[in-house]
Amino acid sequence: MAWYNNIFGGGKKKEEADLEKLNPIQQYLGQTSESSREFTANYEQFYENLEIVNRGVNLIVDDVAEIPATVNRVATNGVIKGLRRARVDSLLNKEPNLFQDISSFKRNLVTDFLLDGNIFIYFDGAHLYHLPADNVTIHADSKTYIEKYTYNDVDYAPDEIIHIKENSFYSIFRGTSRLKPAVRTMQLTTNMRKFQDNFFKNGAVPGLVLKSPNTLSEKIKERMIQSWTMRYRPDAGGRRPLILDGGIEVDEISNVNFRELDFQVAIAENEKIILKALGVPPIMLDSGNNANIRPNMRMYYLETVLPIVRKINAAYSRFFGFEISEDVTDIPALQPELRDAASYYTALVNGGIITINEARDSLGYETLDGQDDIRVPQNIAGSAVNPDEGGRPEESDDNEE
Numbered sequence: 001m002a003w004y005n006n007i008f009g010g011g012k013k014k015e016e017a018d019l020e021k022l023n024p025i026q027q028y029l030g031q032t033s034e035s036s037r038e039f040t041a042n043y044e045q046f047y048e049n050l051e052i053v054n055r056g057v058n059l060i061v062d063d064v065a066e067i068p069a070t071v072n073r074v075a076t077n078g079v080i081k082g083l084r085r086a087r088v089d090s091l092l093n094k095e096p097n098l099f100q101d102i103s104s105f106k107r108n109l110v111t112d113f114l115l116d117g118n119i120f121i122y123f124d125g126a127h128l129y130h131l132p133a134d135n136v137t138i139h140a141d142s143k144t145y146i147e148k149y150t151y152n153d154v155d156y157a158p159d160e161i162i163h164i165k166e167n168s169f170y171s172i173f174r175g176t177s178r179l180k181p182a183v184r185t186m187q188l189t190t191n192m193r194k195f196q197d198n199f200f201k202n203g204a205v206p207g208l209v210l211k212s213p214n215t216l217s218e219k220i221k222e223r224m225i226q227s228w229t230m231r232y233r234p235d236a237g238g239r240r241p242l243i244l245d246g247g248i249e250v251d252e253i254s255n256v257n258f259r260e261l262d263f264q265v266a267i268a269e270n271e272k273i274i275l276k277a278l279g280v281p282p283i284m285l286d287s288g289n290n291a292n293i294r295p296n297m298r299m300y301y302l303e304t305v306l307p308i309v310r311k312i313n314a315a316y317s318r319f320f321g322f323e324i325s326e327d328v329t330d331i332p333a334l335q336p337e338l339r340d341a342a343s344y345y346t347a348l349v350n351g352g353i354i355t356i357n358e359a360r361d362s363l364g365y366e367t368l369d370g371q372d373d374i375r376v377p378q379n380i381a382g383s384a385v386n387p388d389e390g391g392r393p394e395e396s397d398d399n400e401e
Helices: 002-008 014-022 037-049 051-065 085-093 102-115 180-201 218-232 258-262 264-278 293-320 332-350 356-362
Strands: 069-075 118-123 128-131 136-141 145-151 154-156 161-165 206-211 240-244 322-326
Touching: 037 051, 037 102, 037 180, 051 102, 051 264, 051 293, 069 085, 085 293, 085 322, 102 118, 102 128, 102 293, 118 145, 118 293, 161 293, 180 264, 293 322, 293 332, 332 356
Parallel strands: 206 240
Antiparallel strands: 069 322, 118 128, 118 161, 136 145, 145 154
16 A cells, blocks of 8 residues: 555655664553562562572572673674773773672672563763662663663663663563562462461460369460460470360360471472572582582583573673673583583694684683694695695615615
8 A cells, every 4th residue: 555655645654664664562662661679579588588599599699700701802883982991801800880899799780680680780981880670660762662761760871771681571671580480489488487487486286185174264264374385385395275164075186297387398399499490400409419419510500600691791792892701711510611622622723623822712721922833633644734744654765675
């Protein structure tokens, strides 16, 4: 119907049509602003109150924070232009701002990433500042995708914010906490703990029956219970009495199986589910079983820690215009990976495919003077690089005699 619109002036302008092609979801964007405050509060409570959540989150946070960033010399087209490589390196590895060291700064970022699913970093032109994700609101714009960010009623332009988000099926703007699939399990574990607390707080169950042939007043009953409680203290393991009067008889009072109240098996299974949601092998927090700890540690770094580090570094690369990668040379769990890489590059060097300096550069080492020539294998005759070298040893003339 393009011809109809051209004749009668109907339809959309070319600029609007081109914009829709560039941004097909613009109508949705124009009416949207998103915050995650109400959702994050639940995850923070679990983080504070459940030991397994706290340990799992802190394990990832500490391990991610210990991996330094390597700012490479190759520059790309970044959001921010004009910063020197040394300055970017200082921001990412030493001092992001005047109030925090790099370790504390990284820990704040990764904690937000795990609990909220988002990281928001403000760059003022000289320093990096962490904005707590649960207080950041994203305002969408129908033409530019993001109009602005708001934190504590202060607005920030899109080119002032580095936004790193976890995967999400619910929003195109915000990520989702890794703990979301385990919400029911965490709530169930919390309820089990509360049940145990209330059980003993309320004096457990009647373990003793006091009988009286006479009818007692409520005041006398209460006084007897208080006297018994003061002496035997149900909260410390004593039994709470049950007072029967007026000739009432009790046939049986069932004993409580405290193993069932312990919920030990159920809680242990719930903890495994929570750790799996975070990406932490349960064996890593099991101090009694270290038989397979090394392969699990390596898998944990490859499947959980490094993807988070690389996601953060990719956002930094896009923002600052430098290729930024992780430096894992000091991570013991990844040393087998480095040995495999060393063997691989050794084979390439010995095969005459790359130079020693090219191999050293790929492994993250400084290049050496005089190591920029291709090595010619000794068993290759008539090498294209140097036909005079290589090949079989010449036969001796002694055989001719």
